[in-house]
Amino acid sequence: MRRANLVVGGVLIAVIVSMAAVGLFWTPFSPTAISGPRLAPPGWPHVLGTDGQGSDTASRIISGAKLALLVGVMSVSAAALIGVPVGIIAGMSHRWVAAILSRGADILYGFPALLLAILFAAAVGGSTWTAVAAIGIATIPVFVRIARAATMQVMSQTFVEAARLSATPPLQVAWRHVLPNIAPVLGVQVSVSFGLAILAEAGLSYLGLGSGSDVPTWGRMLREAQNELFNAPLVALWPGLAIAMATMGFNLLGDGLRDLLDPKLREIA
Amino acid sequence: MNRLEVTDLTVAFGRRRTVAVDRLSFTLGQHERLGIIGQSGSGKSVTGLAMIGLLPENAHVSGSILLNGRELVGAPERELRPLRGDEVSMIFQEPMTALDPTMRVGRQIGEVVALHHRDRRGGIHDEVLDWLGRVGMTDPERVARSFPDELSGGQRQRALVAMALANEPGLVICDEPTTALDVIVQRQILDLLDEQLQGRASLFVSHDLAVVRQVCDRVLVMLQGRVVESGKIDDIIEDPQHPYTRGLVAAARIGNHPRGTRLPTMTDFTEGGRA
Amino acid sequence: MTLRTVGLRLAGLVVSLLVASLLIFLATNALPGDVAQVILGTNASPGEVEALRQRLGLDRPLSVRYVEWVTGVVRGDFGTSMITGRDVVSQIAPRLEVSLWLVGLAMVLAILISLPLGAFAAVRRRHASGFVASAIAQIGLSIPAFWAGIWLVVIFAVTLRWLPAGNYVSYWDSLGQWALHLVLPVTALAVVQASILARYVRSAIIDVLGEDWFRTARSVGWSTWGALLRHGSRNVAISLLTVIGLQLSTLLVGAIIIEQVFALPGLGSRLLLAVGQRDLVVVQGIVLLLVWAVLVINFVVDVIYQFVDPRLRRVGTNR
Numbered sequence: 001m002r003r004a005n006l007v008v009g010g011v012l013i014a015v016i017v018s019m020a021a022v023g024l025f026w027t028p029f030s031p032t033a034i035s036g037p038r039l040a041p042p043g044w045p046h047v048l049g050t051d052g053q054g055s056d057t058a059s060r061i062i063s064g065a066k067l068a069l070l071v072g073v074m075s076v077s078a079a080a081l082i083g084v085p086v087g088i089i090a091g092m093s094h095r096w097v098a099a100i101l102s103r104g105a106d107i108l109y110g111f112p113a114l115l116l117a118i119l120f121a122a123a124v125g126g127s128t129w130t131a132v133a134a135i136g137i138a139t140i141p142v143f144v145r146i147a148r149a150a151t152m153q154v155m156s157q158t159f160v161e162a163a164r165l166s167a168t169p170p171l172q173v174a175w176r177h178v179l180p181n182i183a184p185v186l187g188v189q190v191s192v193s194f195g196l197a198i199l200a201e202a203g204l205s206y207l208g209l210g211s212g213s214d215v216p217t218w219g220r221m222l223r224e225a226q227n228e229l230f231n232a233p234l235v236a237l238w239p240g241l242a243i244a245m246a247t248m249g250f251n252l253l254g255d256g257l258r259d260l261l262d263p264k265l266r267e268i269a
Numbered sequence: 270m271n272r273l274e275v276t277d278l279t280v281a282f283g284r285r286r287t288v289a290v291d292r293l294s295f296t297l298g299q300h301e302r303l304g305i306i307g308q309s310g311s312g313k314s315v316t317g318l319a320m321i322g323l324l325p326e327n328a329h330v331s332g333s334i335l336l337n338g339r340e341l342v343g344a345p346e347r348e349l350r351p352l353r354g355d356e357v358s359m360i361f362q363e364p365m366t367a368l369d370p371t372m373r374v375g376r377q378i379g380e381v382v383a384l385h386h387r388d389r390r391g392g393i394h395d396e397v398l399d400w401l402g403r404v405g406m407t408d409p410e411r412v413a414r415s416f417p418d419e420l421s422g423g424q425r426q427r428a429l430v431a432m433a434l435a436n437e438p439g440l441v442i443c444d445e446p447t448t449a450l451d452v453i454v455q456r457q458i459l460d461l462l463d464e465q466l467q468g469r470a471s472l473f474v475s476h477d478l479a480v481v482r483q484v485c486d487r488v489l490v491m492l493q494g495r496v497v498e499s500g501k502i503d504d505i506i507e508d509p510q511h512p513y514t515r516g517l518v519a520a521a522r523i524g525n526h527p528r529g530t531r532l533p534t535m536t537d538f539t540e541g542g543r544a
Numbered sequence: 545m546t547l548r549t550v551g552l553r554l555a556g557l558v559v560s561l562l563v564a565s566l567l568i569f570l571a572t573n574a575l576p577g578d579v580a581q582v583i584l585g586t587n588a589s590p591g592e593v594e595a596l597r598q599r600l601g602l603d604r605p606l607s608v609r610y611v612e613w614v615t616g617v618v619r620g621d622f623g624t625s626m627i628t629g630r631d632v633v634s635q636i637a638p639r640l641e642v643s644l645w646l647v648g649l650a651m652v653l654a655i656l657i658s659l660p661l662g663a664f665a666a667v668r669r670r671h672a673s674g675f676v677a678s679a680i681a682q683i684g685l686s687i688p689a690f691w692a693g694i695w696l697v698v699i700f701a702v703t704l705r706w707l708p709a710g711n712y713v714s715y716w717d718s719l720g721q722w723a724l725h726l727v728l729p730v731t732a733l734a735v736v737q738a739s740i741l742a743r744y745v746r747s748a749i750i751d752v753l754g755e756d757w758f759r760t761a762r763s764v765g766w767s768t769w770g771a772l773l774r775h776g777s778r779n780v781a782i783s784l785l786t787v788i789g790l791q792l793s794t795l796l797v798g799a800i801i802i803e804q805v806f807a808l809p810g811l812g813s814r815l816l817l818a819v820g821q822r823d824l825v826v827v828q829g830i831v832l833l834l835v836w837a838v839l840v841i842n843f844v845v846d847v848i849y850q851f852v853d854p855r856l857r858r859v860g861t862n863r
Contacts, residue, residue: 107560109790110838111567114797115831119571122819122827125582195686202688203801207816219688226694226805233698240691248686323762326670346767354764361763366756371778380774381764432764 006256009191012249016242020065029056031063031216039232048238051221052228057235060216061242067128067217068246071210072197074132076190079139084186086140087147088174092155102148105141113138113200114209121209131210135200139193146189149268150182185268188257195250202243218243270338272440272470273297273320277332278342280315286329289315291494293332297440297470304473304481304502306517307491308535316491317444317474321359322349336440355385358433360462362445364426368417374428375401375413381435400431405461423454427461434465441471447480459483478506478521490514512538550847557843564835565617569610572828582822583626600626613828622829627821632829635814642712642810645726647799650733651788654795657738662745666753667768669746678746684739689798693732693805700728710807729806733798740791741784748783752776782849789845793838 028045029035034054035046042049048057090101117126117134124130154160160177168176204210205219213220218239225236258266273296280290290312297303307313318324320334322341334341336357341349361367368377378400379393389396401409404427417425426446433441443462447455463484475481481488482502490498490511497511509515516538580596581588597603616623622632661677668674701709708725715722749772752758761771772780800812807813811830818826 103556103560104563106842107563107567107839110560110564110793110835110842112793112797114800115834116571118815118819118827119568119831120575122822122824123572123575123579199686199688203690203797206688206690207801207804209819222688222691222694229694229698230702233702236691236694236698240687240694243691244683244687248682251682251686321763323759350765350767352765353762359763361756361760363756367760369757369761369775369779371782372775384765429760432760 003256005252005259009249009252009254009256012245013253016065016246016249017069019062020069023062023066027056027059027062029059031055031059032214035059039228039235041232042234049232049234051235052224052232055216057221057238060221061218061238063216064218064221064239064242065246067211067215068198068201068243071128071132071135071201072194075136075139075197076193078132078136079193080143080186080190083140083143084147087144088151088178088182090144091148091151092170092174092178098148101144105144108137108141111138113197114203114207117204117209126204126209126211128211128215131201131204134204135197138200139197142193143186143189146185146268147182150185151178153268154178154181184257184261188254188261191250191254191257195247195254198243198246198250202239270299271296271335272299272301272337273472274335275320275333276335278316278319278334279331280312280319280324281329282325283327288494289328290319293491293494293496295489295496295499297472299439299470300468301487302466302471302473302485304475304485304488305491306475306478306481306488308476310493311491312494313474313476313491314444317359317442317472320440320442320472321353321357322346323353323359351385354381354433354438355436356438357440357442358436358438359442359444360426360429360433360446362448364422364429364449367429368425370417372416373413374415374417374420378413378428378432378435381432385436396435397431400435401428404428404431404434404465405457421454422450423457426450426454426458430458430461430465437469439469441466441469442474443471444474445476448475448477455480478502478517482506490517549850553843553846557839560839561836562614564839565614565832566610568828568832568835569613570606572824573606573609579626579822579824617829617832622832623825625818625823625826627818627823627826632826635826636811636830636833639809639811639814641714642808643799643803643812646729646733646802646808646810647795649726649730650737650799651792651795653730653734654737654741655784655788657734658741658745661738662742663749663772665742665746666749667772669750677742681739681742681746684735685743687736688801689732689736690801690805692735693729693802696728696732697805710805712808712810729802729808732805733795733802736798737791737795740794741787744787745780745784748780749776752779755779785845785849789842792841793834796834796838 028047032055035056036050036054038050038052038054040046040050040054046056046058048061051057051060086101086105090098090105093101113135116138117131120126120130120134154177160173163173163177201210201217202219202222205217206223208220208223210219211217221239222236225232225239228235275296276294278290278293279288281288293312293316295303305313305316315324315328319330320336320341322344324330330342332342336352339352341352368374375394375397379397382393382396383390397413398409401412406412406424406427412420412424412428417428420428430446446462447458450458459480466484471484473481473485486502488499488502488505489496490505490513492511492513498505498509498514505514506518506521509518513535516533516535519533519538520535578593578597580593580600580602584593584596594603601609613623620633622636624631625635628635661681665674665677665681668677697709700707707727709728711725713721713725752772752775753768758771758775761775762768766774799810800815802808803810803812804816811834815827815830817823818830
């Protein structure tokens with residue numbers, strides 16, 4: 001059962017990633033141009049049919065994978081690059097520094113990605129970049145919290161105490177002892193956050209707060225499909241399936257990795 | 270009739286059927302006490318849990334356990350449940366964590382009675398206070414109102430003894446009941462058990478020969494799921510037959526060991542080393 | 545928990561609220577982009593833009609505008625809309641009702657679904673049926689709430705025609721219609737939330753099943769489910785309480801999207817309308833309301849937590 005998580009998650013992610021990779025060079029039709037009749041049912045040559053404009057749904061799905069992964073990679077890596085060092089500092093430092101940093105993370109917790117995206121969209125207009133920024137910033141506190149908890153766990157262990165008693169500089173302790181030991185926990189969180197980022201991006205583009213109208217995204221496809229719900233409900237099926245597959249893939253991968261963790265760390269992740 | 274008759278009890282775990290208890294047989298008279306001694310992994314605790322039907326789900330049990338003439342092996346949950354806490358009960362090793370931290374101690378004891386005897390519900394409060402007094406609490410009222418973390422380890426174990434005995438079960442399984450306690454408290458709890466187990470049958474699981482000797486007169490020595498030696502405890506201490514038992518006895522007599530020489534370890538006995 | 549600790553936490557809350565308001569203000573006002581220009585369109589002359597900037601007060605220093613805004617909010621004055629010219633409070637007040645019903649009912653439904661689902665997945669975790677329960681939660685976790693909403697519409701409104709596909713009817717007008725119109729949106733929102741909660745319930749109950757005191761309860765004659773209800777529920781409730789607080793922001797955000805799917809006239813749809821119009825005053829007002837609600841409710845949960853858990857409660861009084 002445990003390995004099943006990893007295997008199913010890995011397969012789902014592989015499907016999405018290869019779709020995105022193929023989409024970089026080739027799609028069956030242009031994802032934005034009109035290539036057939038409106039709302040054609042699945043068949044040949046439009047494997048998944050066409051949307052309300054007459055664009056090929058399969059091509060738009062493939063193209064959407066690219067953007068979903070792009071937003072995921074950029075927002076999660078930005079969040080980790082900021083959140084992890086802050087969390088490690090909070091975990092290693094004195095009470096009041098730690099208190100201020102975690103209080104800051106708590107405040108940021110009150111700002112989900114969507115609210116940030118709304119603020120940005122109101123101020124400068126929505127784009128792929130405001131979506132990345134919103135999702136990235138909203139993900140920072142998760143990494144702060146996890147990195148801090150894991151760091152405190154590592155710091156309480158004897159070998160770190162030994163290193164500190166022998167006056168090893170804090171930076172070296174952080175780099176040599178803390179980071180390698182908390183890396184597995186962070187790996188789990190990266191995977192889980194990736195799934196959440198894809199879900200958030202879909203929500204943003206569904207509301208029209210993300211990428212521009214020239215970029216096909218899964219969320220935007222659902223928004224457009226909703227107008228045709230009475231005529232062609234199937235159009236609303238495919239983008240949702242893609243979102244669910246990608247999200248579930250990263251969730252399962254995260255769960256599978258968590259099961260491989262040391263039990264002490266598992267409680268944190 | 271014997272209180273307990275165990276025949277060829279075998280317990281195996283998981284898909285690989287790792288054997289924890291291997292064809293164990295013994296009987297226990299109405300008022301008899303039996304010690305089961307062995308190191309961790311010897312199957313002694315599994316044996317204790319099997320008597321009350323609380324083995325984990327992945328356990329495969331075969332053989333026979335007759336409690337008051339009733340077969341427990343293979344019996345459905347709905348038949349076992351009325352027995353637990355009423356005809357057979359168990360006292361566990363960890364008094365610190367064995368009580369629900371969110372419920373007052375008096376209620377936890379009282380509900381054991383309420384669960385099995387609807388007719389006694391009216392007088393439960395008095396019964397609880399009575400039991401707390403009988404297990405040696407100086408201020409039963411206060412203890413009954415306390416949450417577990419307000420009591421010491423020894424007081425908690427006394428409360429657990431009261432819980433186990435509240436319905437006057439004929440058989441009490443004690444699984445290392447004093448191991449987690451410090452020496453003085455250990456002594457007090459042993460005296461309490463010795464007194465309260467009068468007139469009942471009991472199974473006393475421990476790794477400590479000295480502890481078992483205080484309460485039991487008969488003992489089984491278990492090693493890797495099998496009984497390697499059994500009989501009167503004084504005879505066994507006097508003249509241990511199995512190498513493992515010899516090791517146990519020697520370890521219990523550490524005080525007699527000459528200073529400055531290497532202490533014996535178990536391998537000295539089991540692998541024919543120098544004793 | 546003493547008055548002193550409550551006081552300290554309260555002070556912490558006030559600081560959080562202020563910092564949050566500052567962040568919201570900076571995000572809408574300090575980012576590059578000229579709102580006056582956007583509102584008037586690219587054809588407007590520089591003079592017109594400048595006049596609008598002055599009328600909206602955008603020409604004054606940021607710090608002055610922030611202090612003015614926050615002191616107004618504390619007095620219950622959220623400013624006036626840049627577009628409609630009406631005050632913000634009167635525009636969002638009638639919409640609160642819709643959102644509160646949506647979020648409140650969805651939370652209740654989510655808890656009602658997640659408790660049995662999570663408990664079942666935990667107790668039967670070594671059986672195929674428990675695995676199925678976990679898999680259901682995993683699927684619910686992975687689908688976007690708005691997609692669930694769209695499919696509920698396809699099935700129950702378009703195909704079966706049992707329920708309306710959208711809009712809101714006040715319960716003053718018709719209690720029955722009010723309920724019918726809320727069924728689908730509340731369900732869509734609750735399904736996802738229930739899946740998240742079910743996973744927490746499951747792991748909380750697995751923890752309980754492994755506790756020594758749970759084994760004690762079983763050894764005195766409780767059945768697994770009986771012991772869970774009698775002894776486990778309080779312990780599970782304590783951990784669930786925290787999660788519900790933390791999940792509240794997810795629910796509020798989900799409600800914004802669900803309001804859009806079902807065309808409900810709630811806070812979320814007013815917020816998105818304001819975003820489209822670049823009505824910054826309304827946007828920052830509603831966002832502030834939502835963020836403050838999350839912070840305050842988490843504070844309350846934190847305080848309740850201290851009272852529910854007897855161990856924590858006494859740690860507080862002893863000091």
